[in-house]
Amino acid sequence: xxxxxxxxxxxxxxxxxxxxxxxxxxxxxxxxxxxxxxxxxxxxxxxxxxxxxxxxxxxxxxxxxxxxxxxxxxxxxxxxxxxxxxxxxxxxxxxxxxxxxxxxxxxxxxxxxxxxxxxxxxxxxxxxxxxxxxxxxxxxxxxxxxxxxxxxxxxxxxxxxxxxxxxxxxxxxxxxxxxxxxxxxxxxxxxxxxxxxxxxxxxxxxxxxxxxxxxxxxxxxxxxxxxxxxxxxxxxxxxxxxxxxxxxxxxxxxxxxxxxxxxxxxxxxxxxxxxxxxxxxxxxxxxxxxxxxxxxxxxxxxxxxxxxxxxxxxxxxxxxxxxxxxxxxxxxxxxxxxxxxxxxxxxxxxxxxxxxxxxxxxxxxxxxxxxxxxxxxxxxx
Numbered sequence: 001x002x003x004x005x006x007x008x009x010x011x012x013x014x015x016x017x018x019x020x021x022x023x024x025x026x027x028x029x030x031x032x033x034x035x036x037x038x039x040x041x042x043x044x045x046x047x048x049x050x051x052x053x054x055x056x057x058x059x060x061x062x063x064x065x066x067x068x069x070x071x072x073x074x075x076x077x078x079x080x081x082x083x084x085x086x087x088x089x090x091x092x093x094x095x096x097x098x099x100x101x102x103x104x105x106x107x108x109x110x111x112x113x114x115x116x117x118x119x120x121x122x123x124x125x126x127x128x129x130x131x132x133x134x135x136x137x138x139x140x141x142x143x144x145x146x147x148x149x150x151x152x153x154x155x156x157x158x159x160x161x162x163x164x165x166x167x168x169x170x171x172x173x174x175x176x177x178x179x180x181x182x183x184x185x186x187x188x189x190x191x192x193x194x195x196x197x198x199x200x201x202x203x204x205x206x207x208x209x210x211x212x213x214x215x216x217x218x219x220x221x222x223x224x225x226x227x228x229x230x231x232x233x234x235x236x237x238x239x240x241x242x243x244x245x246x247x248x249x250x251x252x253x254x255x256x257x258x259x260x261x262x263x264x265x266x267x268x269x270x271x272x273x274x275x276x277x278x279x280x281x282x283x284x285x286x287x288x289x290x291x292x293x294x295x296x297x298x299x300x301x302x303x304x305x306x307x308x309x310x311x312x313x314x315x316x317x318x319x320x321x322x323x324x325x326x327x328x329x330x331x332x333x334x335x336x337x338x339x340x341x342x343x344x345x346x347x348x349x350x351x352x353x354x355x356x357x358x359x360x361x362x363x364x365x366x367x368x369x370x371x372x373x374x375x376x377x378x379x380x381x
Contacts, residue, residue: 010314010318014321017301017322018321018325020298021294021326022325025330025332025333026329027194027198028194029332029336030194030198031193031195031197031198032194032337033197033336034198035193035197037252037340038151038251038252038256039253040150040155042154042157042158045078045153046157047132047133047134047153047156047157048131048133048134049078049079049132049134049149049153050082050126050130050132050135050136050213051069051079051080051082051138051149052127052135052136053082053083053137053138053139053140054119054122054126054139054140055088056092057090057092058090058092058141059088062092062095062141064143065138065141065142065143066083066096068146069081069104070099072147073147073150074150074153079149080103080130081103082105082106082107083104083105083106084122085106086119087109087111092140093106107129109121109122109125117222117230117232119232120225120226123137123222124226127221130213132213133213133214134213135210135211136152137206137232137233138207138208138258142208143171144259145257148257150255151251151255151256152210152256155249160247161247161248162212162240162243163210163212163236163237163241164248164249165192165205165208166208166210166250167208167251167252167256167258168207168208168257168258168259169186169259169341169343170182170262171259171260172259172261173262175264177262177266178263178264180349180353180356181263182343183346183347184353186338186343187330187357188203189205189337190336190337191203192204193252193337196248196249196250201238201241201248202234202288202291204233204234206233207260208257211236218243219240228279228282229278230276230278235279238284238285241285242285252340254340270364273368274364274368277367278369280292280368280369292365296362298326299358299361299362300362302323303358323354327350330350331347331350
């Protein structure tokens with residue numbers, strides 16, 4: 001008799017989990033829709049900006065980033081560009097130095113004692129040496145349109161935000177694996193944007209982030225999170241959100257997109273995601289923790305049903321139903337996000353990505369919080 005009740009109990013649990021997941025993603029859709037497509041209205045801008053880029057062994061791509069930064073349409077008299085070379089062993093520092101005639105400033109990080117967060121140290125050093133009111137960070141392997149900086153400043157001056165998260169998109173994909181990453185990454189960018197739209201900022205990306213210098217110091221910068229290799233973006237966002245309620249914005253404008261590349265190998269991809277996941281050990285906002293835990297549990301339940309379905313047909317049907325619901329609600333969300341990024345062609349990958357995504361979420365949720373990972377040639381935690 002008890003055996004006969006098991007499918008009923010499991011069915012109730014599965015329906016409950018699926019319902020919660022649909023409500024969760026529907027809330028992402030709601031948050032995304034709350035964000036208006038920004039159109040600049042003020043042509044006269046006066047904010048002094050310091051663009052900060054931490055670089056380590058980026059000789060292959062850094063020239064394009066430098067070219068894009070000096071080609072910005074924003075007033076050169078109000079723009080300061082600072083690169084921090086983080087102990088590069090290639091020609092990175094040499095290439096940056098060749099741009100000094102364009103006003104590029106170079107700081108060399110010369111830490112003789114081992115650190116776990118060289119990037120935070122580099123950014124902190126650059127901010128201390130900067131003269132801008134608004135700090136804008138990006139990465140040394142990124143590309144941006146000429147109006148990128150101008151759009152950020154305009155958005156800042158119109159809204160007086162303390163921190164602004166802007167979109168990051170993968171481009172120039174050369175393989176199925178890289179295109180799949182592009183779709184998954186757009187989901188993450190959309191998720192971060194939607195949480196800001198809902199007034200509960202959860203995630204952002206340091207490749208396209210802006211914040212007031214004064215606000216950075218008001219929250220004591222990276223103090224309290226400086227022993228963790230990652231988190232110069234997300235954990236700082238949480239500190240800013242706590243200190244400045246309703247003063248965090250997401251810039252929904254295509255000119256504000258920063259473009260970067262997906263990882264070329266599975267090994268690099270796993271290391272990157274382990275780094276991103278490691279930040280969750282320092283989350284203090286209960287709503288953000290609950291979000292991460294539930295998404296992990298939902299995907300764990302899907303994988304468990306698939307595994308059990310190899311032996312019992314009931315669980316296979318449950319897994320298929322769960323996967324179908326996951327696909328449909330994520331399609332609605334990604335249809336909007338990919339439309340904004342002009343990447344809707346990637347949606348044909350969703351059936352595969354939706355399944356593989358569940359596998360890697362379960363793995364990364366454990367691996368990212370249980371050990372060291374490799375980043376920029378260093379083993380960190």
